[in-house]
Amino acid sequence: MSAVQESVVAGGGLNPELLRRDFPVLEREVHGSPLVYLDNAASTQKPQAVIDAELDCYRRYYANVHRGVHTLSQESTAAFEGARGRVRRFLNAPSEQEIVFVRGTTEAINLVAHSFVEPRVKPGDEIVVTHMEHHSNIVPWQLLCERTGAVLRVVPISDAGEFEVADVEAALTARTRFLSLVHVSNVLGTVNPVREIVAAAKSRGVPVLVDGAQATPHMPVDVQELDVDFYAFSGHKIYGPTGIGVLYGRYDLLAEMVPYQGGGDMIRTVSFAGTEYADPPARFEAGTPNIAGAIGLGAAVDYLLAIGLERIAAYEAELVAYAAEAMAEVPGIRLIGTPRRRAGAVSFVMPEAHPHDIATILDQQGIAIRAGHHCTEPLMERYGVPATARASFGLYNTRDEVDALVAGLHKVNRLFGLDT
Amino acid sequence: MAEIDALYQALVLEHNRNPRRYEVLEPCTHRASGRNPVCGDRVELYLRLDGAVIEEAAFQGEGCAISTASASLMMEIVAGREAAALRELFADFEDVLRGRRGPDEVDLGGLAPLANVRGFPGRLGCATLPWETLLRALEA
Numbered sequence: 001m002s003a004v005q006e007s008v009v010a011g012g013g014l015n016p017e018l019l020r021r022d023f024p025v026l027e028r029e030v031h032g033s034p035l036v037y038l039d040n041a042a043s044t045q046k047p048q049a050v051i052d053a054e055l056d057c058y059r060r061y062y063a064n065v066h067r068g069v070h071t072l073s074q075e076s077t078a079a080f081e082g083a084r085g086r087v088r089r090f091l092n093a094p095s096e097q098e099i100v101f102v103r104g105t106t107e108a109i110n111l112v113a114h115s116f117v118e119p120r121v122k123p124g125d126e127i128v129v130t131h132m133e134h135h136s137n138i139v140p141w142q143l144l145c146e147r148t149g150a151v152l153r154v155v156p157i158s159d160a161g162e163f164e165v166a167d168v169e170a171a172l173t174a175r176t177r178f179l180s181l182v183h184v185s186n187v188l189g190t191v192n193p194v195r196e197i198v199a200a201a202k203s204r205g206v207p208v209l210v211d212g213a214q215a216t217p218h219m220p221v222d223v224q225e226l227d228v229d230f231y232a233f234s235g236h237k238i239y240g241p242t243g244i245g246v247l248y249g250r251y252d253l254l255a256e257m258v259p260y261q262g263g264g265d266m267i268r269t270v271s272f273a274g275t276e277y278a279d280p281p282a283r284f285e286a287g288t289p290n291i292a293g294a295i296g297l298g299a300a301v302d303y304l305l306a307i308g309l310e311r312i313a314a315y316e317a318e319l320v321a322y323a324a325e326a327m328a329e330v331p332g333i334r335l336i337g338t339p340r341r342r343a344g345a346v347s348f349v350m351p352e353a354h355p356h357d358i359a360t361i362l363d364q365q366g367i368a369i370r371a372g373h374h375c376t377e378p379l380m381e382r383y384g385v386p387a388t389a390r391a392s393f394g395l396y397n398t399r400d401e402v403d404a405l406v407a408g409l410h411k412v413n414r415l416f417g418l419d420t
Numbered sequence: 421m422a423e424i425d426a427l428y429q430a431l432v433l434e435h436n437r438n439p440r441r442y443e444v445l446e447p448c449t450h451r452a453s454g455r456n457p458v459c460g461d462r463v464e465l466y467l468r469l470d471g472a473v474i475e476e477a478a479f480q481g482e483g484c485a486i487s488t489a490s491a492s493l494m495m496e497i498v499a500g501r502e503a504a505a506l507r508e509l510f511a512d513f514e515d516v517l518r519g520r521r522g523p524d525e526v527d528l529g530g531l532a533p534l535a536n537v538r539g540f541p542g543r544l545g546c547a548t549l550p551w552e553t554l555l556r557a558l559e560a
């Protein structure tokens with residue numbers, strides 16, 4: 001019986017000690033201490049099931065997908081398209097044709113900017129984002145504004161790291177053509193009230209993309225319940241491979257959209273007189289895709305569904321609350337972001353020790369955290385800090401690991417000569 | 421001394437807390453800004469040269485303890501020296517940081533407290549940023 005099955009059979013909550021056995025890298029030591037991996041918002045570790053799925057593809061049946069008559073190509077195609085079906089289930093999308101495989105969240109957002117939004121905006125039209133966006137949900141819109149003369153508007157956030165639905169409503173005007181916002185902040189950990197925001201935007205006829213990179217690892221996501229037009233996430237942040245991600249798009253919108261890239265696989269017929277595009281999702285998947293990556297992503301989705309996203313959400317909510325509370329008690333520490341609903345990340349700064357010093361000192365104790373601007377420079381500016389340290393949690397992290405982190409933070413204080 | 425204690429030894433922490441010549445130098449003859457895009461560390465460097473000799477230097481910036489201490493230690497070293505000598509010192513410093521030579525094979529003078537950065541590959545750029553900025557300022 002796999003650790004997942006055991007942990008589920010054990011009933012009730014998630015048992016991280018059992019699940020940890022599924023992740024080979026967690027057996028590692030770093031600088032003589034057991035690895036405490038708290039950099040999950042940057043990328044998550046991979047369970048054996050995901051590693052095996054990719055390996056199995058390459059060892060047993062790998063070939064290029066689609067167009068193939070031979071057996072291996074058919075098997076590869078079945079596994080690749082099977083992964084699409086798993087992702088559809090993961091997001092509760094109505095149809096597999098609404099699942100576009102891309103490289104990751106970044107590519108998904110760029111695709112929507114080019115293929116959906118750009119043809120629909122005129123100079124002076126407005127695109128709305130929030131102050132807590134990742135660069136990948138800022139820069140594509142800035143580029144679009146440069147190309148089209150559209151204007152980027154930003155929803156402000158409170159000191160706690162939140163905005164209200166009314167703040168978003170206030171930013172929507174008669175000229176708003178698109179709203180793109182993050183579901184869960186990769187720095188503040190804030191869980192945004194996406195369903196209410198989508199409803200508010202749609203009542204004004206504004207289509208919405210939600211950046212789900214940091215939500216999909218931590219909670220169930222149902223695109224029908226959210227009623228969202230586009231939803232993006234990355235495989236590598238949900239315990240799957242790198243280089244594969246997903247754009248969910250409502251079929252009627254995808255069907256109206258122009259291609260993103262041109263090439264093989266995205267056409268129905270090509271002639272020099274003119275080319276007819278394929279239907280979605282193929283229209284947006286030019287060229288040979290990341291076949292083994294998609295299959296690995298399918299395995300990651302299966303893994304999470306087997307544990308249950310509700311169970312993961314309940315376990316992590318409790319763990320992250322425990323972490324935020326314990327960290328806040330370290331003398332001198334300042335948490336960046338104190339949202340009412342938090343998932344995944346806890347960012348902080350300390351007196352004297354810069355985030356990079358903190359990260360180095362913790363690394364010497366085997367504790368992996370991230371220091372820097374986390375690709376959110378406007379957010380750093382909002383809080384008046386050049387960088388933060390960030391601990392971010394996943395389904396395999398434990399209270400003991402939180403305690404190790406807190407002990408490490410006391411050591412940072414001691415090294416810098418502060419009472420702690 | 422454990423590696424981490426050697427990295428954050430008292431002198432380094434003292435320079436981080438009380439960086440020398442932390443100010444804007446006006447007028448100056450040379451200036452440059454340096455930035456480490458990986459971590460956001462930033463340094464503004466001001467020099468006043470008399471002929472080839474650095475008469476006065478100052479800096480401001482935002483960074484970790486290692487980059488701040490490196491800039492501060494640099495302030496104590498550069499006054500009265502010429503570009504060529506500083507280029508040599510930085511080359512020696514880099515040799516030690518990148519493990520091409522041992523810390524005992526080279527006389528790093530006032531930079532010796534930073535020799536321990538060599539055990540922390542992720543932090544080399546913090547120690548070298550002020551120096552790279554200095555050399556750029558001198559080229560200008």
Ligand SMILES: Cc1ncc(COP(=O)(O)O)c(C=O)c1O
Pocket residue numbers: 041042103104105106107134136137182184185186211213214234245375
């Ligand atoms: C909130 C958020 N959006 C987008 C991204 C970009 O994801 P990727 O680099 O996988 O495209 C990230 C990754 O750091 C993120 O945290």
